Amino acid sequence: xxxxxxxxxxxxxxxxxxxxxxxxxxxxxxxxxxxxxxxxxxxxxxxxxxxxxxxxxxxxxxxxxxx
Amino acid sequence: xxxxxxxxxxxxxxxxxxxxxxxxxxxxxxxxxxxxxxxxxxxxxxxxxxxxxxxxxxxxxxxxxxxxxxxxxxxxxxxxxxxxxxxxxxxxxxxxxxxxxxxxxxxxxxxxxxxxxxxxxxxxxxxxxxxxxxxxxxxxxxxxxxxxxxxxxxxxxxxxxxxxxxxxxxxxxxxxxxxxxxxxxxxxxxxxxxxxxxxxxxxxxxxxxxxxxxxxxxxxxxxxxxxxxxxxxxxxxxxxxxxxxxxxxxxxxxxxxxxxxxxxxx
Numbered sequence: 001x002x003x004x005x006x007x008x009x010x011x012x013x014x015x016x017x018x019x020x021x022x023x024x025x026x027x028x029x030x031x032x033x034x035x036x037x038x039x040x041x042x043x044x045x046x047x048x049x050x051x052x053x054x055x056x057x058x059x060x061x062x063x064x065x066x067x
Numbered sequence: 068x069x070x071x072x073x074x075x076x077x078x079x080x081x082x083x084x085x086x087x088x089x090x091x092x093x094x095x096x097x098x099x100x101x102x103x104x105x106x107x108x109x110x111x112x113x114x115x116x117x118x119x120x121x122x123x124x125x126x127x128x129x130x131x132x133x134x135x136x137x138x139x140x141x142x143x144x145x146x147x148x149x150x151x152x153x154x155x156x157x158x159x160x161x162x163x164x165x166x167x168x169x170x171x172x173x174x175x176x177x178x179x180x181x182x183x184x185x186x187x188x189x190x191x192x193x194x195x196x197x198x199x200x201x202x203x204x205x206x207x208x209x210x211x212x213x214x215x216x217x218x219x220x221x222x223x224x225x226x227x228x229x230x231x232x233x234x235x236x237x238x239x240x241x242x243x244x245x246x247x248x249x250x251x252x253x254x255x256x257x258x259x260x261x262x263x264x265x266x267x268x269x270x271x272x273x274x275x276x277x278x279x280x281x282x283x284x285x286x287x288x289x290x291x292x293x294x295x296x297x298x299x300x301x302x303x304x305x306x307x308x309x310x311x312x313x314x315x316x317x318x319x320x321x322x323x324x325x326x327x328x329x330x331x332x333x
Contacts, residue, residue, distance in 0.1 A: 031132075031138075032134035034122065059124065061123060061167065065097040065098050065100060066096070066097060066123075066149050
């Protein structure tokens with residue numbers, strides 16, 4: 001079971017970070033987006049190649065008002 | 068006319084943090100604005116060139132893009148680690164912010180208490196040290212403790228951001244004496260952060276020698292945020308000028324401002 005932003009998802013191991021972003025309707029060149037998988041940053045340059053492991057916890061973050 | 072209303076050198080002396088020159092000494096927080104339109108108008112009114120943003124989970128239903136609004140405003144982003152309670156979480160959030168916003172600058176917040184939102188000093192110092200080692204330009208939100216401020220400077224922070232009062236409290240500068248001590252304790256820029264309620268608080272911070280003021284709730288939650296943004300802009304400039312001008316000493320008794328010489332005997 002892969003968690004996407006804290007929610008159960010139908011993502012499967014082997015899908016890439018790019019697949020995750022497509023699922024969220026985000027383009028690969030979206031501004032102000034960062035991705036962590038299992039509490040490690042996945043750099044933008046690796047989005048198309050980084051394959052999700054089993055039981056990955058994926059966080060897709062962006063700018064919000066604050067501070 | 069001998070006097071001029073044109074800006075003087077003292078009006079405009081820029082703030083330099085980590086080699087970046089800022090003409091405005093007012094930093095703006097983006098939290099609490101009821102709409103992106105009001106935020107954009109307040110940024111213009113404030114004259115601020117550096118504004119904070121937080122990092123949160125993508126909301127696919129969100130309307131409008133904060134990042135686009137800030138890009139249109141032409142301001143630099145200062146991402147924060149708001150909501151982090153441990154050095155570990157703050158460091159990871161800073162790394163994600165660097166990835167998201169292509170900036171090494173981070174406003175480091177590590178919160179130790181939910182009711183006061185006061186910083187957790189040991190975790191803050193640990194996170195600051197680690198982020199400096201990773202090449203970040205670290206601006207830590209800290210208490211008004213001069214010793215902690217010096218420790219943060221010593222691990223390589225580019226500025227320190229002491230509180231005047233708890234975040235969002237609008238209580239002003241509760242311990243101006245400590246802030247004056249802190250100002251003298253460090254050589255990096257001091258940015259008064261948190262507690263500002265209205266323009267006079269910002270002016271006082273600058274008069275005490277702070278290099279800049281950060282305001283968020285005081286502007287965003289004012290009844291008229293754009294008008295308050297303008298007030299803060301003027302207050303920061305006035306306070307800076309007054310600091311440079313050198314205030315008169317406080318005396319218990321009166322000192323006549325008019326000479327008694329030549330006084331008529333009636």
